[in-house]
Amino acid sequence: MHERRQLGNGVRHGRRVTCVERSRFSTDVRVRFAETDAQGVAHNANYLVWFEVARVAYLEEFAGGYSAIRDQGLESFVLETHVRYLQPARFDDRLRVHARIGKVRGARFRFDYEITRDGEVVADGWTSHACVDARTFRPTRIPQALADAIATAEASSS
Amino acid sequence: MHERRQLGNGVRHGRRVTCVERSRFSTDVRVRFAETDAQGVAHNANYLVWFEVARVAYLEEFAGGYSAIRDQGLESFVLETHVRYLQPARFDDRLRVHARIGKVRGARFRFDYEITRDGEVVADGWTSHACVDARTFRPTRIPQALADAIATAEASSS
Amino acid sequence: MHERRQLGNGVRHGRRVTCVERSRFSTDVRVRFAETDAQGVAHNANYLVWFEVARVAYLEEFAGGYSAIRDQGLESFVLETHVRYLQPARFDDRLRVHARIGKVRGARFRFDYEITRDGEVVADGWTSHACVDARTFRPTRIPQALADAIATAEASSS
């Protein structure tokens, strides 16, 4: 059976949600006042910033950090982002951003996210990325050490 | 045949792109220095802000503006956002954000976007929204006058 | 003798710095990638966001939080902001934002800040605020309980 969620008091979502939350990795953010908008909720663009905060923390935890990627002469570019807003987040809310790497293939990888508040999912989404040579910007296979670190991380958290 | 695009000097996309650009409506933004990041490009979250700028301008052009919606006791919430980044945008780039309403059904509507620079698509995406009663936050059918205005706008621009 | 500080490798500041740091209260932030700009440093506008994060945390610690202020039918408006940038902050830097209330007079109050990294000051500044009635927006004397809480906080931290 698929899940049912509410936005505000009524708008329902009926899609299947991948279980990012089961992943062990998460990082906490608190909704800043500057992140709210005149509707009194966190503005939709900030979720991409929070996804990034979690991504950076994930890479630090499992792969020596973003600087380790750069030290190998690599950069990563964001190719695609997707967010589903299930419940509004408000000023000062404590949010937990769960992240996991969903797929690694050649130069591409994808992160999946779930944002929860007191255990309830308020948003989810994913971002896809390309690993490129920092000098030529040509797509470059993700280094084996990084792929291994990720595989280990994901194996241990499932 | 599907289109082929490049990200940086090498990452290719092979997906079909809906022709938002053919739509007559667009609004211009210029990449602010504050919108760049340490990779030297516009940060990914800003595209959602630019989509919103175009959405607001679209509603002003065709539907009496966002305030007309509020005057009817309605609010709209963002349900979902999606962005594909095809070419990096840089400081001071002049971008054209094309917008059209792709679908209206009951309380839901969706906007499609294409961002171009000198005629070349640098990003595209879509956002979906729910129209709600501003007091109860219950989903509410989009008012007929607004739906009519949108239908006219889209008919004239195809 | 006045202090000497460096910006980058050379620009010197010779002004006196008030000792916000001696205050006991501080909160930590980490420079987000979204907060950097194309010069590779944290963009100047974000310091005002970090000041606000510290202000919110200060009020939570000493005065029942911002919501306590609102619960008394009050709002506060920012009247003036000032920032001095002494050292660039970079992606992923761990910054400590020290805050103290410098002056309370009638409806007005002022916060002083110092941002440090590994004990070195990278920026300082202040913000001034007016307490207003949330309904009429008329300036309203800061409630005695709040003034008392602040006095106690500042007495204990000097």
Added chain:
Amino acid sequence: MHERRQLGNGVRHGRRVTCVERSRFSTDVRVRFAETDAQGVAHNANYLVWFEVARVAYLEEFAGGYSAIRDQGLESFVLETHVRYLQPARFDDRLRVHARIGKVRGARFRFDYEITRDGEVVADGWTSHACVDARTFRPTRIPQALADAIATAEASSS
């Protein structure tokens, strides 16, 4: 006699305002929804972004643009920022950002700003900057050609 301004319905300012507005240069911005906060007004940090938008436009108008500065192997750093908020700005407000260079001395220069809405000042402020060598980050005298262009610009607008 000094000027009197109101914030909200009641907070008054009695300080002298330098007449930036008399300067001929200005650029227009419109308050984006993403720039509002839960108080229903434009968040205080955005004013620094708007100052920057005006600064970039000023340099483009009078000094060959920011890229001309970079082409001479120079960068500029923000040393200090100051904003006074006189009237709240709201979603979709059309604001005019007036800018002029107030002082050039050696490696330092300062911009003064006034933000108006329908001719009324809603905020003012200034930012100070240092010109540095892009490689060594050492403070570097502003190039004579730029100083001359600025002098001409300011002479013609007074």
